[in-house]
Amino acid sequence: MWSKFKALFGAQDMTVGSPSKALLMFALPMLIGNIAQLLYSTVDSVIVGKYVGDLALGAIGVSGPIVNMFLILFMAIGTGVTVMVSQYFGAREYDRMGLSIGNSITLILIAVVIITGAGIPLSAPLLRVTNTTADIFDMAHVYLVIMFIGAFGNGFYNIISGVLRGLGESVYPLLVLLATTVLNIALDLLFVCVFKMGVAGAAWATIIAQTVSAVACLVKLFMMKDIVRLNLKMLKPVGFYTKKIIMLGLPTGVAQGILFVSILFVQSLINSMGSMVVACTTAVMRVDSFAMLPCQTFSMAASTYTGQNMGANRMDRVRQGTKAVVAMSLTASVALVALLLIFGKFALSWFTDTQAVIDMGYRMICIMSVAYIVMAFMQCFGGVMRGAGDTMATMWITICVNVVVRIPAAYIWAYFTRSAEWPTGSPDSIYASMVIAWVVGAVITISYYCTGRWKKKALVPVTEE
Numbered sequence: 001m002w003s004k005f006k007a008l009f010g011a012q013d014m015t016v017g018s019p020s021k022a023l024l025m026f027a028l029p030m031l032i033g034n035i036a037q038l039l040y041s042t043v044d045s046v047i048v049g050k051y052v053g054d055l056a057l058g059a060i061g062v063s064g065p066i067v068n069m070f071l072i073l074f075m076a077i078g079t080g081v082t083v084m085v086s087q088y089f090g091a092r093e094y095d096r097m098g099l100s101i102g103n104s105i106t107l108i109l110i111a112v113v114i115i116t117g118a119g120i121p122l123s124a125p126l127l128r129v130t131n132t133t134a135d136i137f138d139m140a141h142v143y144l145v146i147m148f149i150g151a152f153g154n155g156f157y158n159i160i161s162g163v164l165r166g167l168g169e170s171v172y173p174l175l176v177l178l179a180t181t182v183l184n185i186a187l188d189l190l191f192v193c194v195f196k197m198g199v200a201g202a203a204w205a206t207i208i209a210q211t212v213s214a215v216a217c218l219v220k221l222f223m224m225k226d227i228v229r230l231n232l233k234m235l236k237p238v239g240f241y242t243k244k245i246i247m248l249g250l251p252t253g254v255a256q257g258i259l260f261v262s263i264l265f266v267q268s269l270i271n272s273m274g275s276m277v278v279a280c281t282t283a284v285m286r287v288d289s290f291a292m293l294p295c296q297t298f299s300m301a302a303s304t305y306t307g308q309n310m311g312a313n314r315m316d317r318v319r320q321g322t323k324a325v326v327a328m329s330l331t332a333s334v335a336l337v338a339l340l341l342i343f344g345k346f347a348l349s350w351f352t353d354t355q356a357v358i359d360m361g362y363r364m365i366c367i368m369s370v371a372y373i374v375m376a377f378m379q380c381f382g383g384v385m386r387g388a389g390d391t392m393a394t395m396w397i398t399i400c401v402n403v404v405v406r407i408p409a410a411y412i413w414a415y416f417t418r419s420a421e422w423p424t425g426s427p428d429s430i431y432a433s434m435v436i437a438w439v440v441g442a443v444i445t446i447s448y449y450c451t452g453r454w455k456k457k458a459l460v461p462v463t464e465e
Contacts, residue, residue, distance in 0.1 A: 014168060014305045015090055015312040019321040024328065027301040029174045030165070034293050036177035042286050043181075044202035047188045049351040054279040056199050057351060059139035061282025065267050066126050067147050069260035070119045073111035074155045076253025077104055078162035080245035083389050085166025086304045087458060090311025094229055096241075101163050101221070102234025103241040108159045112152050119148035130264050131271040136278070143199045150207025156214035160221055165304050167227060176216045184209035251395035252386070262402040266410050266433075272424040276357060281430065283351035284361045288368065291340060294332035295375050298325050299383030306387030310458045322384050329376040337369045364431045371435040378442040381449040390454035397448070401441035409433035 014022040049057035081104035088097035123144040132140055161173050184205050191201025222230055270281050302325045309317045340347075348361040382394050410433035414425025448454070 014308045020324040023301050027297050031297040033174040033177045036181040043185050043188050045286050046350050047192050048202050052198050055136050057282050058278040059136040062132050063140045063143045065263040070115045072253045072256040074158045075256050076249035077107050078158050079252040080249030082162040082166045083248050086307025087311035090308035098229045099241050106235050108155050112155050115151045130268045139199045143203045146203035153211030153214045160217040172220050176213050180209040180213040251391040255395040255398035258399050259402050262407050265407050277427050280357045280360045283348050284364045287347045291336050295329050295379040298329040299379035302383035303387035306384045326380045329380050333373045333376045367431040371438045374438050374442045378445045381445045385454040388454045389457035397444050401437045405440050406437040409436050
């Protein structure tokens, strides 16, 4: 029984067999794992919103963009090492793969020190910059400080899971995530409902669960001696590998950094609209996060698949896989939009009992429904390009979408929809601007993909057949 389960969800060599089957078998357990990881923050919001109130829910909402802005170092390192591991794995260059992993672990240790050291003292100033209202400021500050204290768990889980994704290993991270999600829910109920710790209890529950998952995945990595051959000597920085991880990951880090800074600008606009809009947006973004998971998961699967096949010099399989992953992502997106339109209000009721918040949130979900379908193209083609090692192009696309399009669109829309009810503009501006940005992003991404320039960025030289 276990051997069959392992064959279905275990490590995969994506350079052989049916591209569609390989992508689906890799993406399915990863999707389940991503849902479990997202439940960390969602459970916080559900329990806090139900047992503490809408203001506490809003405090978690305004904290999210700030936390994410600091975690870009983890994302950058994770992107770099995932590309290197997948391509070296496809090329069967295991020694180079091991050195890439060892150097990434060293880099993540440095990143943890930087994030914790800078994040804690900057928490309060950043909340002020984003116009966080007085009624949720203190709760948001407490939440941020605790999350930065626990940066170790988040950082190491993300980097090690990135390594395992590059290897095609998905069963172990899935099992770990399922177990730690249960742990997180239990701790949330204990700290928030029993000990009455409020948003602080939700934050402690999350970082404890993340730390447990990080340690479990790190142990697994050191045990994979038949593939990884990792030892403590590989933790010593080597110029080529450290530089390559940074060069591959830096564009993603810069792009994500600019993305989260742009989100802070939009969050400032949201905060100016009042606590009800903040609470509503927090609930909508939790639902939105689940809605985007299939596209994001297929994008990550496309990156690993592309990396392995470019490492093996199989451009024919890259083309086949690209068509397959776009088709699967589109199918999932259409199905999700239908479910959201039918059950959107029910989903929002998990986070709040306030009917005005639920009604406003459902309107926002309806506005976003078109964007979820458009996003399938942007995410999948972007995933292929990242897997090939072309992280620079995706950086510029992200900057264009979020700085050139999203922020101006949000503020212009808000300005022209000011009224007695909404003195700083209609809440519709928040999500209408996102739809506009994603449509533009999809057009640019597809256009660049068609140029074929991304094929020249592989670590292992490839030839067209």
